[in-house]
Amino acid sequence: MTITKVLDQIDSDILNSIDRLFELLRIQSISTDPAYKDECQKAADWLVSDLNSIGFNASKRETSGHPMVIGHSEGASPHVMFYGHYDVQPADPLELWNNPPFEPTVEETKKGKVIRARGAADDKGQLMTFVEACRAWKKVNGRLPIKISIFFEGEEESGSPSLVPFMQKNNDELKADIALICDTGLYGEETPAIVTMLRGLVKIELQITGPSRDLHSGMYGGISINPIRVLNRILSGLHDDQGKITLPGFYEGVSELPEKIKVQWQKLSFDHSHFLSEVGLSAPAGETDKSPLEMIWSRPTCDVNGIFGGYAGEGFKTVLPSVASAKISFRLVGDQNPLKIIDSLKTYVEENLPQDCTAKYIEETPSKATHMATDDPAFEKARQALSLEWPKNATFVGCGGSIPIAGHFKDILDTDAMLIGFGKDDDQIHSPNEKYDLSSFHRGIRSWARILDKLSEG
Amino acid sequence: MTITKVLDQIDSDILNSIDRLFELLRIQSISTDPAYKDECQKAADWLVSDLNSIGFNASKRETSGHPMVIGHSEGASPHVMFYGHYDVQPADPLELWNNPPFEPTVEETKKGKVIRARGAADDKGQLMTFVEACRAWKKVNGRLPIKISIFFEGEEESGSPSLVPFMQKNNDELKADIALICDTGLYGEETPAIVTMLRGLVKIELQITGPSRDLHSGMYGGISINPIRVLNRILSGLHDDQGKITLPGFYEGVSELPEKIKVQWQKLSFDHSHFLSEVGLSAPAGETDKSPLEMIWSRPTCDVNGIFGGYAGEGFKTVLPSVASAKISFRLVGDQNPLKIIDSLKTYVEENLPQDCTAKYIEETPSKATHMATDDPAFEKARQALSLEWPKNATFVGCGGSIPIAGHFKDILDTDAMLIGFGKDDDQIHSPNEKYDLSSFHRGIRSWARILDKLSEG
Numbered sequence: 003m004t005i006t007k008v009l010d011q012i013d014s015d016i017l018n019s020i021d022r023l024f025e026l027l028r029i030q031s032i033s034t035d036p037a038y039k040d041e042c043q044k045a046a047d048w049l050v051s052d053l054n055s056i057g058f059n060a061s062k063r064e065t066s067g068h069p070m071v072i073g074h075s076e077g078a079s080p081h082v083m084f085y086g087h088y089d090v091q092p093a094d095p096l097e098l099w100n101n102p103p104f105e106p107t108v109e110e111t112k113k114g115k116v117i118r119a120r121g122a123a124d125d126k127g128q129l130m131t132f133v134e135a136c137r138a139w140k141k142v143n144g145r146l147p148i149k150i151s152i153f154f155e156g157e158e159e160s161g162s163p164s165l166v167p168f169m170q171k172n173n174d175e176l177k178a179d180i181a182l183i184c185d186t187g188l189y190g191e192e193t194p195a196i197v198t199m200l201r202g203l204v205k206i207e208l209q210i211t212g213p214s215r216d217l218h219s220g221m222y223g224g225i226s227i228n229p230i231r232v233l234n235r236i237l238s239g240l241h242d243d244q245g246k247i248t249l250p251g252f253y254e255g256v257s258e259l260p261e262k263i264k265v266q267w268q269k270l271s272f273d274h275s276h277f278l279s280e281v282g283l284s285a286p287a288g289e290t291d292k293s294p295l296e297m298i299w300s301r302p303t304c305d306v307n308g309i310f311g312g313y314a315g316e317g318f319k320t321v322l323p324s325v326a327s328a329k330i331s332f333r334l335v336g337d338q339n340p341l342k343i344i345d346s347l348k349t350y351v352e353e354n355l356p357q358d359c360t361a362k363y364i365e366e367t368p369s370k371a372t373h374m375a376t377d378d379p380a381f382e383k384a385r386q387a388l389s390l391e392w393p394k395n396a397t398f399v400g401c402g403g404s405i406p407i408a409g410h411f412k413d414i415l416d417t418d419a420m421l422i423g424f425g426k427d428d429d430q431i432h433s434p435n436e437k438y439d440l441s442s443f444h445r446g447i448r449s450w451a452r453i454l455d456k457l458s459e460g
Numbered sequence: 461m462t463i464t465k466v467l468d469q470i471d472s473d474i475l476n477s478i479d480r481l482f483e484l485l486r487i488q489s490i491s492t493d494p495a496y497k498d499e500c501q502k503a504a505d506w507l508v509s510d511l512n513s514i515g516f517n518a519s520k521r522e523t524s525g526h527p528m529v530i531g532h533s534e535g536a537s538p539h540v541m542f543y544g545h546y547d548v549q550p551a552d553p554l555e556l557w558n559n560p561p562f563e564p565t566v567e568e569t570k571k572g573k574v575i576r577a578r579g580a581a582d583d584k585g586q587l588m589t590f591v592e593a594c595r596a597w598k599k600v601n602g603r604l605p606i607k608i609s610i611f612f613e614g615e616e617e618s619g620s621p622s623l624v625p626f627m628q629k630n631n632d633e634l635k636a637d638i639a640l641i642c643d644t645g646l647y648g649e650e651t652p653a654i655v656t657m658l659r660g661l662v663k664i665e666l667q668i669t670g671p672s673r674d675l676h677s678g679m680y681g682g683i684s685i686n687p688i689r690v691l692n693r694i695l696s697g698l699h700d701d702q703g704k705i706t707l708p709g710f711y712e713g714v715s716e717l718p719e720k721i722k723v724q725w726q727k728l729s730f731d732h733s734h735f736l737s738e739v740g741l742s743a744p745a746g747e748t749d750k751s752p753l754e755m756i757w758s759r760p761t762c763d764v765n766g767i768f769g770g771y772a773g774e775g776f777k778t779v780l781p782s783v784a785s786a787k788i789s790f791r792l793v794g795d796q797n798p799l800k801i802i803d804s805l806k807t808y809v810e811e812n813l814p815q816d817c818t819a820k821y822i823e824e825t826p827s828k829a830t831h832m833a834t835d836d837p838a839f840e841k842a843r844q845a846l847s848l849e850w851p852k853n854a855t856f857v858g859c860g861g862s863i864p865i866a867g868h869f870k871d872i873l874d875t876d877a878m879l880i881g882f883g884k885d886d887d888q889i890h891s892p893n894e895k896y897d898l899s900s901f902h903r904g905i906r907s908w909a910r911i912l913d914k915l916s917e918g
Contacts, residue, residue: 201678205776214740219763220659220861223791224755225732227745230764230786231699238696241689274683282672283816287685297682305677306688307779308770313787318663318824320789321765328688329771331778333681358741366776403678 004143005455011138012447019134019447020108020117020440022052026088026126027106027119033068033089034160042068042156045088049154056137057145058152063172065164068156072175075136077149080380080457083178083417084150085407086129086185087158090121091432098434108440115440124431127438128184128423129154131446138451147458151178155407158185162406169414180380180418181411182453186401187425188442189270194388194396194449196381197421198263199300202334202371203404204343207364208233208351209327216312219320227358229326230311236354237328240304245289247304247332249346255337259300266398267295299400303333333402340368372409375418380457384420387452391445424449462601463913469596470905477592477905478566478575478898480510484546484584485564485577491526491547492618500526500614503546507591507612514595515603516610521630523622526614530633533594535607538838538915541636541875542608543865544587544643545616548579549890556892566898573898582889585896586642586881587612589904596909605916609636613865616643620864627872638838638876639869640911644859645883646900647728652846652854652907654839655879656721657758660792660829661862662801665822666691666809667785674770677778685816687784688769694812695786698762703747705762705790707804713795717758724856725753757858761791791860798826830867833876838915842878845910849903882907 012019031045032038046062046069053060053073060073068089093103101107106119117127132152139146153176157164169176189195212229213222242248259267274286274294288297311326313319332343344365351361374381376398388396401421408419424442425431470477489503490496504520504527511518511531518531526547551561559565564577575585590610597604611634615622627634647653670687671680700706717725732744732752746755769784771777790801802823809819832839834856846854859879866877882900883889 203778205778207776212741217739218861219761219765219789219791220859222739222756223763223789223860224746224759224761225736225744225752226739226741228763230767231695234692234696234764234767237689238692278683281675281680281684283670283684285815286683287814287816288682294683298680301682303677303682305681305686305778305780306692306770307677307777308772308781309688309692309784310768310772312764312766314766314768314785318665318787318789319765320661320663320763322763323766326767327772329776331677331681331776333677356745357743358745401678402681403676 005452007142008138008451008455009448011142012134012451015138016444019130020443022134023117023127023130023443024106026130027121028104030104031089031121031156032092033157035092039068042089046071046154046156049088052133053152056133056140060152063168065168067164070156070164070168071152071154073152075146075150077146078458079149080179081149081151082457083153083176083181084132085153085155085181085183086132087125087155088129089156089159090124090126091159093120093434095434100435103436109437113439116437117440117443118435118437120436122436122438123425123429123442124436125158125185127443128425128446131424131443132182132184132450134447135450135454138447139454147454151176165407166410166414169410173415177415178417180378180420183405183408183419183421184423185405186421186423187427187429189397189399191426192392193394194392194422194424195399196384196388196396197401198374198376198398199335199400200372200405200408200421201302201402202338202340202369202409204332204334204340204368205329205366206344206347207327207329209325209362209364210236210355211325211360211362212358213322213324216324217322219322222322223320226322227356228322229359230323232356232359233309233311233326233328236351237306239350239354244291245287247302249343249350251342251346252302254342255339256302257336259296263398270295270397270399295400298402300335302335302338305331307331333404335371336373338371340370344368369404369406369409372412372419374408374420378418380420383456383459384422384453387456388422388449391449391452422449422453463910465600466596466909466913467906469600470592470909473596474902477588477901480592481575481585481588481901482564484588485579486562488562489547489579489614490550491615493550497526500547504529504612504614507546510591511610514591514598518610521626523626525622528614528622528626529610529612531610533604533608535604536916537607538637539607539609540915541611541634541639542590543611543613543639543641544590545583545613546587547614547617548582548584549617551578551892553892558893561894567895571897574895575898575901576893576895578894580894580896581883581887581900582894583616583643585901586883586904589882589901590640590642590908592905593908593912596905597912605912609634623865624868624872627868631873635873636875638836638878641863641866641877641879642881643863644879644881645885645887647855647857649884650850651852652850652880652882653857654842654846654854655859656832656834656856657793657858658830658863658866659760659860660796660798660827660867662790662792662798662826663787663824664802664805665785665787666694667783667820667822668694668813669783669818669820670816671780671782674782675780677780680780681778684780685814686780687817688781690814690817691767691769691784691786694809695764697808697812702749703745705760707801707808709800709804710760712800713797714760715794717754721856725757728753728855728857753858756860758793760793760796763789765789791862793829794831796829798828802826827862827864827867830870832866832878836876838878841914841917842880842911845914846880846907849907849910880907880911
């Protein structure tokens with residue numbers, strides 16, 4: 003059987019795979035910092051060269067920011083498009099790293115071997131699982147099992163400013179039967195997971211202004227409006243006592259979890275006590291009538307992520323500030339419409355704004371929730387392939403975060419996405435001492451080889 | 461008449477009075493900054509020397525911080541104790557001063573001549589009005605009209621850490637029939653004012669902690685408690701819709717304004733529209749059933765002077781913070797008990813703290829409200845004396861701020877205090893380009909000469 007040979011090839015070549023990943027990890031492709039612009043170019047060039055060496059027709063595509071890397075192969079149907087990103091988070095604070103962040107090492111830990119470096123898990127290690135799977139297929143069979151395209155971005159960690167324009171401009175070229183995205187994790191330690199829903203995200207900063215300048219509370223206290231007090235009142239009105247969000251129309255488009263998914267999630271036996279106790283908490287604090295997994299995967303939220311106004315230094319200043327601000331975000335699910343929610347928030351604020359106060363809003367581009375097309379047979383094939391590779395059977399999961407690329411594939415390219423990744427909760431992505439388990443890397447490569455095999459069965 | 465000769469002496473010596481004030485203003489006696497420790501000593505030495513030159517028995521008295529200056533004269537009853545402070549606020553931001561802050565000048569402005577320097581109004585210019593009045597009395601009569609003591613502090617702008625211990629330790633020496641405090645202002649432009657009530661002050665920082673570290677809202681949003689939300693709810697429950705403070709027992713000790721005072725305040729025709737429009741507001745935002753002057757002079761308040769938690773930088777971070785904090789202050793009136801109010805706040809917070817949250821409190825020494833002994837004939841004498849000097853008759857006023865020294869005189873020394881000062885609202889104390897009107901200085905000196913004269917009438 004071909005797949006057995008491919009898996010053997012992967013196993014016998016694993017040290018070389020690690021070496022290649024290390025080459026990529028040594029490139030300091032920090033996308034937010036202009037000082038590393040050339041390093042981003044270098045990472046893109048390295049990928050173009052590597053893809054071309056295994057039979058892709060790959061090229062670097064300039065944008066107004068960092069370049070995209072696009073590669074295509076010949077092959078049979080279905081046509082899959084693989085997405086990953088080669089840029090990484092800044093590495094500071096550097097002094098908290100035990101090894102230099104751009105000098106990758108394989109480390110022995112209590113839980114096994116890990117690859118330690120900035121970008122090891124997010125996302126260089128993950129994207130190379132797919133590239134290495136392709137390399138093994140090519141080596142064993144001289145060709146890939148299906149038609150594969152590659153799409154690597156270099157701005158994921160800095161807000162992806164070029165992504166949507168690039169996808170719109172290259173619509174025809176980037177379409178595929180399905181998109182594969184490798185930027186997520188396992189469920190727990192050994193259960194491979196396919197993300198079938200991602201929450202959307204609305205981010206909006208609310209600034210309330212009262213007096214035209216900061217006032218002394220000895221002189222003005224009691225007669226002057228205090229924008230902090232106004233802001234507190236407005237924010238505290240956003241939830242009721244059951245944890246429901248009170249904005250009119252907020253729950254439009256939110257539906258109850260389908261029974262099938264509910265059953266699957268129950269089987270996961272999510273240990274919310276452990277999940278919470280790791281961060282010093284003991285009880286779920288969300289909607290009182292929902293299960294813990296629903297709260298983080300399939301229910302919408304409203305949170306204040308930052309609040310500030312008046313004096314924040316040591317000691318005291320009896321100031322009545324002119325301005326008080328809050329950064330508010332909503333996680334969206336189902337068919338919730340971000341624009342309607344922003345409108346509803348603004349209407350609520352204006353209705354509750356007392357005389358002499360004004361409100362200003364600073365918005366960021368919102369995203370809707372994304373639901374994957376789990377009816378597509380590719381999902382069941384991937385589930386079977388993953389279940390063969392890992393100690394536990396693969397499962398469909400939700401994801402509380404927002405991965406905008408999945409929505410873009412659907413909205414811009416009409417291509418459904420499947421999110422499969424091999425990260426772990428303790429990978430410390432975005433933090434010092436980021437790591438990727440060697441087992442994630444090795445099994446990740448084997449997983450993709452198996453998935454490509456299953457997809458080729460037609 | 462002696463007083464006429466004293467006033468003539470003041471007028472003829474005014475240029476020398478200005479020169480002496482300038483000598484004191486040139487000393488950079490910034491009390492909060494340890495770098496200016498020697499300058500504070502220098503200011504104290506200058507005052508000791510000046511007081512001794514006009515017949516006081518004055519000396520510098522070391523404390524664990526900056527020294528006090530104490531002087532005594534012989535003289536007839538009543539015995540008055542004059543308080544002022546020789547330390548000043550820091551001068552930064554320096555670039556906003558039109559002249560160097562410690563190089564005093566007399567400037568011509570649209571509204572008349574002003575003395576421009578850090579400390580011109582707060583409080584060097586004010587304390588020198590009294591010293592110059594004594595100098596003129598001494599010059600004309602060879603002696604002071606009554607027994608006078610002097611008490612200058614050097615830590616008023618840095619929280620007066622040595623004040624209470626010093627007053628307790630020197631209780632007998634510092635007692636007097638009445639204390640005169642010159643650190644307040646006129647009412648409007650030309651109406652001399654005697655402050656008869658000062659609000660007390662409670663300052664407390666409330667820190668709410670939820671999770672043990674900052675969390676990502678994609679992963680934890682919906683299930684984890686958010687301390688900002690808890691803080692918002694707690695703070696927004698402190699007032700009802702009529703602007704009343706809801707803490708149980710808060711209004712204990714608050715009494716309605718006496719009819720006599722109410723009538724006096726009505727005569728002041730306080731232009732609250734103008735007062736508010738200067739800071740961009742149009743309507744009083746306090747208790748709906750109280751007059752504007754009551755709101756700022758005789759009613760208690762609760763304000764949040766600072767709030768902070770989560771991400772406050774540019775853009776967005778979808779963080780659920782571990783801690784959220786608010787700096788809360790209460791202005792107190794009548795017999796309100798600060799300790800009871802702090803207890804009531806803590807009880808309210810604890811009762812409203814959800815599972816998994818803890819509250820921490822950082823308190824500063826609170827002060828009760830102070831009510832002056834306006835039945836003491838000295839108040840009526842001072843009112844008459846001031847009315848002779850100024851274009852408009854003197855008035856009894858309230859003061860929304862807190863001047864702890866007045867309460868200390870009463871509590872520690874059993875000495876009632878009378879607060880008279882000649883500052884104006886536009887003096888820019890604590891800000892760049894601080895000034896003191898030359899007319900405030902000149903008429904201030906003449907005012908004290910007249911007050912001492914009236915008090916000596918027995």
